[in-house]
Amino acid sequence: MSRINGFIGRRHFLSLTGTASLAVAVGGCNQLIGKQPASADAKSINLNPVNSQQALKLLLDGNRRFVKGTPKYPNQSRRRLQAIAKAQYPFAAILGCADSRVPAEIVFDQGLGDLFVVRVAGNIASDMAIASLEYATSVLGTRLIVVLGHENCGAVAAAIKNEPLPGKIGDFVEDIKPALTMVKSTSKNFAQAAIQANIQYQAEKLKEKSTVIEQLINQGKLTIVGAAYNINTGQISVIS
Numbered sequence: 001m002s003r004i005n006g007f008i009g010r011r012h013f014l015s016l017t018g019t020a021s022l023a024v025a026v027g028g029c030n031q032l033i034g035k036q037p038a039s040a041d042a043k044s045i046n047l048n049p050v051n052s053q054q055a056l057k058l059l060l061d062g063n064r065r066f067v068k069g070t071p072k073y074p075n076q077s078r079r080r081l082q083a084i085a086k087a088q089y090p091f092a093a094i095l096g097c098a099d100s101r102v103p104a105e106i107v108f109d110q111g112l113g114d115l116f117v118v119r120v121a122g123n124i125a126s127d128m129a130i131a132s133l134e135y136a137t138s139v140l141g142t143r144l145i146v147v148l149g150h151e152n153c154g155a156v157a158a159a160i161k162n163e164p165l166p167g168k169i170g171d172f173v174e175d176i177k178p179a180l181t182m183v184k185s186t187s188k189n190f191a192q193a194a195i196q197a198n199i200q201y202q203a204e205k206l207k208e209k210s211t212v213i214e215q216l217i218n219q220g221k222l223t224i225v226g227a228a229y230n231i232n233t234g235q236i237s238v239i240s
Helices: 010-017 020-032 052-068 078-083 127-139 154-161 169-174 190-209 211-218
Strands: 092-096 115-119 144-150 223-229 236-238
Touching (some): 052 223, 052 236, 092 127, 127 144, 144 190, 154 169
Parallel strands (some): 092 144
Antiparallel strands (some): 223 236
16 A cells, blocks of 8 residues: 555545545646646655644744744745655645635745645635545645634624625535534624634534544544634634
């Protein structure tokens, strides 16, 4: 069986999941990278990958630099670009909101190939988001997933408002509403509590809806952490 850092390879990942949607998702990744062996069959450029605790420290250290205004802008050189051209080994995956004010690589002060970022309004664990994160963790060997929400999230606000919405906008709002049941109506700041509840809800959803992710967690190969971004200060706080 083909493996990277103890993780299953691309072909065996597909046989493990057994779902057509994931096959399409992984196939799409191959097209985006020019059909390069971007996973199981490529020689690792990271022979000593960080564990989840080290990965979280790297992220939080980077965020502290961002907040202080002293970013290092790591791994953004042409040499880095060429080094990762044939394969990627991101040390962390981020399920974040599509909000333009929360670009993960910038707020964590990371560079090319460091993060596998999935962004969707409300940082919801949609089927395609889960498929992407399964690819990151099972094929690329990423040991940490951070579910990153933020203050003043419009998607959460829309779920609280609970009014009809045009087009497909209502779809992701429906995926947030279950999280609101976790918030006490007497909460001092209901909106803020709802944002944190949604982060926790989506993190749990990743485990519940993905046997691949659940298996990696049970094997001690993956950790999921919830975090919130303060759009006024730029600071990221771990909440779960």
